[in-house]
Amino acid sequence: MIRRIVVPIVATVVFLVLWxxxxxxxxxxxxxxxxxxxxxxxxxxxxxxxxxxxxQTLWRTVAGLLIAVLVGVAFGMIMGFWxxxxxxxxxxxxxFNAIPKATVVPIVAxxxxxxxxxxxxxxxxxxxxxxxxxxxxxxxxxLEPEYRDIxxxxxxxxxxxxxxxxLPKTLPEFFGALKVSVTLAFIGTNLMEIVSPHGxxxxxxxxxxxxxxxxxLMFAVLIALAFLGIxxxxxxxxxxxxxxxxxxREVN
Amino acid sequence: xxxxxxxxxxxxxxxxDTGPLPVLNDLSLSIPEGGFVAVVGPSxxxxxxxxxxxxxxxxxxxxxxxxxxxxxxxPRSTVGMAFQNxxxxxxxxxxxxxxxxxxxVPTRLTRREQEDRARKLxxxxxxxGFEDKRPSELSxxxxxxxxLCRALVHQPEVLILDExxxxxxxxxxxxxxxxxxxxxxxxxxxxxxxxHDLRESIFLADQVIVLSGRPAxxxxxxxxxxxxxxxxxxxxxxxxxxRLNVLRRQIEIAQGxxxxxxxxxx
Numbered sequence: 001m002i003r004r005i006v007v008p009i010v011a012t013v014v015f016l017v018l019w020x021x022x023x024x025x026x027x028x029x030x031x032x033x034x035x036x037x038x039x040x041x042x043x044x045x046x047x048x049x050x051x052x053x054x055x056q057t058l059w060r061t062v063a064g065l066l067i068a069v070l071v072g073v074a075f076g077m078i079m080g081f082w083x084x085x086x087x088x089x090x091x092x093x094x095x096f097n098a099i100p101k102a103t104v105v106p107i108v109a110x111x112x113x114x115x116x117x118x119x120x121x122x123x124x125x126x127x128x129x130x131x132x133x134x135x136x137x138x139x140x141x142x143l144e145p146e147y148r149d150i151x152x153x154x155x156x157x158x159x160x161x162x163x164x165x166x167l168p169k170t171l172p173e174f175f176g177a178l179k180v181s182v183t184l185a186f187i188g189t190n191l192m193e194i195v196s197p198h199g200x201x202x203x204x205x206x207x208x209x210x211x212x213x214x215x216x217l218m219f220a221v222l223i224a225l226a227f228l229g230i231x232x233x234x235x236x237x238x239x240x241x242x243x244x245x246x247x248x249r250e251v252n
Numbered sequence: 253x254x255x256x257x258x259x260x261x262x263x264x265x266x267x268x269d270t271g272p273l274p275v276l277n278d279l280s281l282s283i284p285e286g287g288f289v290a291v292v293g294p295s296x297x298x299x300x301x302x303x304x305x306x307x308x309x310x311x312x313x314x315x316x317x318x319x320x321x322x323x324x325x326x327p328r329s330t331v332g333m334a335f336q337n338x339x340x341x342x343x344x345x346x347x348x349x350x351x352x353x354x355x356x357v358p359t360r361l362t363r364r365e366q367e368d369r370a371r372k373l374x375x376x377x378x379x380x381g382f383e384d385k386r387p388s389e390l391s392x393x394x395x396x397x398x399x400l401c402r403a404l405v406h407q408p409e410v411l412i413l414d415e416x417x418x419x420x421x422x423x424x425x426x427x428x429x430x431x432x433x434x435x436x437x438x439x440x441x442x443x444x445x446x447x448h449d450l451r452e453s454i455f456l457a458d459q460v461i462v463l464s465g466r467p468a469x470x471x472x473x474x475x476x477x478x479x480x481x482x483x484x485x486x487x488x489x490x491x492x493x494x495r496l497n498v499l500r501r502q503i504e505i506a507q508g509x510x511x512x513x514x515x516x517x518x
Contacts, residue, residue: 146339153307154356154406155327164355168343246343246386 034219042216043224049205050224057189057201058228060117064124065185069178072129076136080166086137097130102191109196116200120192127188128181135177139170172247175240182232190225202228255282256442257306257410262315264301265467275301276312277467283459285409288436288443290453292499293463293471294507299446302463303412306444307331320409329357332403332441336415338395340387346398347383350374353406373401376438377431393424397431404439413445417452426484429455433482450499451487462502472502 016036023035030038043050075093079086101123108119143166151161193203202221209217241248262279265272275298283289291299304310305317308327317324319331332353340349350370354361361369374383377397387395396416403411417425429452436443447453453460454476462472474495486492504510 144337144339146335146337149304149307149309149335150333150339150352150402151356153309153327153331153333153412154353155329156356160356164352165341168341171343244343 030215031213032215034216038216039220039223042214042220046205046217046220050202050220053200053202053205054224054228057186057193057203057225058232060120060201061124061182061185061189061228061232064121064188065128065182067121067125068129068132068181068185071125072132072177072181073136073174075129075133077140079133079137080140080170083141086141093130093133101127101188105191105195109192114198116193116196119196120189120199120201123192124185124188128185131177131180131184132174135173136170139173140166143169171244172240175236175244178236178240179233182236183229186225186229186232254284255287256285256320257281257283257444258316258318259302259305260316260318262305262312262317263467264298264305264310264312264314274467276305277469278315279463279469280315281461281470281473283442283444285442286440287459288445288457290445290447290457290460291463292447292450292453292460292503293468294465294503295448297463297466297506298468299463300414302468303333303414303444303446306410307333307412329353329406330409331412332406332408332410333412333414334396334399334403334416336418338387338392338399340395340398340402342387345384345386346374346379346390347371349387349398350401350405352402357406359406370401370405373405373439374398376434377401391424393420393428396420396428400431400435404435404441407439409442411441411443413443413447415446415448418448425449425452430484432456437481450496450503453499454492454495455482455484455487460499462499462506464506465508471506472499474498 020035020037023033028035034042075089079089104126105123108122112119112122147165147169148161151165156164189201190203190206193199193201194207196204198204199207202225206218206221209215209221259279259281262276263274264276265274267273279302281289291302293299301310305312306319306324308317308319308324308331311325319328340346341352344352347367347370350373351366354366354370359366371380371383374380377400379394379397379401382390382394382398387398390398400416403413417428420428433456443457445453445456454474458476458478460474460476461470462474463469464471476495501510
């Protein structure tokens with residue numbers, strides 16, 4: 001228990017001290033690189049902005065992620081159960097995923113100009129649904145036939161087989177993908193917030209820091225983003241231990 | 253109609269990219285109620301197809317399969333199955349795994365009675381005290397024992413075993429043979445077992461059927477009468493050696509390695 005709490009805290013403190021020393025030794029001015037000691041000032045100055053913008057970024061990311069889960073699981077199920085659909089959809093999905101989302105962001109921002117919430121949620125969704133679709137489809141299609149036979153030989157329906165076996169068996173893969181997706185969705189939201197003119201969210205705050213050459217503010221935004229990212233990631237980890245904790249083997 | 257399981261003139265072929273692949277050819281066999289039949293034969297000769305036909309997981313191209321006087325066209329809850337891979341659900345405890353069929357098959361038992369039944373079976377195969385463990389905490393032999401309990405928990409008329417002990421080491425396998433005899437004494441069932449182990453076939457079954465190479469038909473039928481309960485020592489008698497020799501010769505014929513007229517070594 002001590003190791004799981006104290007060690008990460010000590011590591012974080014060591015990191016901040018090294019960062020501070022780096023800036024101090026090189027005598028870098030604020031417009032080159034902010035040091036950790038500049039950050040509290042930046043945060044207290046704009047703390048209400050951080051709260052409002054942080055909340056906007058958070059809910060957009062979560063909304064995008066939820067849509068990605070719904071759509072990703074639906075695609076995964078279609079591809080996992082129907083061989084033909086997998087052959088048909090897989091190349092399309094791979095191609096779609098291969099397009100760097102940074103190039104899609106300005107397009108979406110132009111098409112739906114001013115629709116900040118919609119745009120950010122949409123990019124968060126687009127960037128994060130692919131790992132979920134792939135992992136669910138692989139989880140379902142690699143289900144050993146014996147599992148199905150055990151239930152089918154008793155006269156179980158397709159939906160019973162799905163709920164009792166296919167779904168729980170795919171959960172570990174699903175959560176593995178969700179850990180990747182949660183970070184991706186975050187990147188998606190911020191890309192849109194930074195690019196979108198007169199945007200909102202932490203991305204827009206970062207952008208205004210850039211426009212005003214307020215470097216401590218930009219770094220403070222980075223830290224806030226890292227904090228939100230960590231929180232979201234561990235929410236997924238907690239959900240994973242609740243729903244797929246059985247997949248974790250005790251290591252001694 | 254005499255047997256609980258009747259298979260009459262069954263012919264079946266799989267559709268493949270290179271045309272039909274015939275696996276069973278005019279196969280007939282009859283298993284009386286309470287009987288235990290072992291099916292042996294060369295690899296890929298259609299043994300597993302036979303189990304899937306009996307379980308109603310597929311329909312034969314020609315011929316019929318009867319179970320208790322009814323033609324089998326779809327799966328029915330009076331069948332229990334176990335495979336070489338125990339396929340336990342990793343997210344459930346051993347007890348909940350064993351109780352799985354009761355969630356699907358209509359049962360008159362109350363929740364309490366269902367649990368008691370699962371516990372009783374687990375105790376019978378020596379898994380008392382492991383009810384709340386996860387499958388990953390058990391050895392291969394123990395997992396296979398749990399899988400047998402799951403196959404029997406809904407009191408099926410027919411138990412279908414597809415190479416159930418194939419992945420276990422020799423000593424564990426012999427333990428499980430004895431477990432099978434105990435189970436059969438306590439929980440009467442009619443059994444069909446696919447196996448590659450001739451010793452296993454003559455030790456467990458009261459009839460051994462040798463299938464020919466693909467497309468398979470019943471090439472040789474051997475009855476194994478037994479007086480009283482069997483013990484492992486029975487496998488080391490001259491009688492057992494003779495039976496194993498006959499079966500070995502038949503397998504060679506089925507594989508096409510020995511001419512069919514070079515009759516048995518009796």
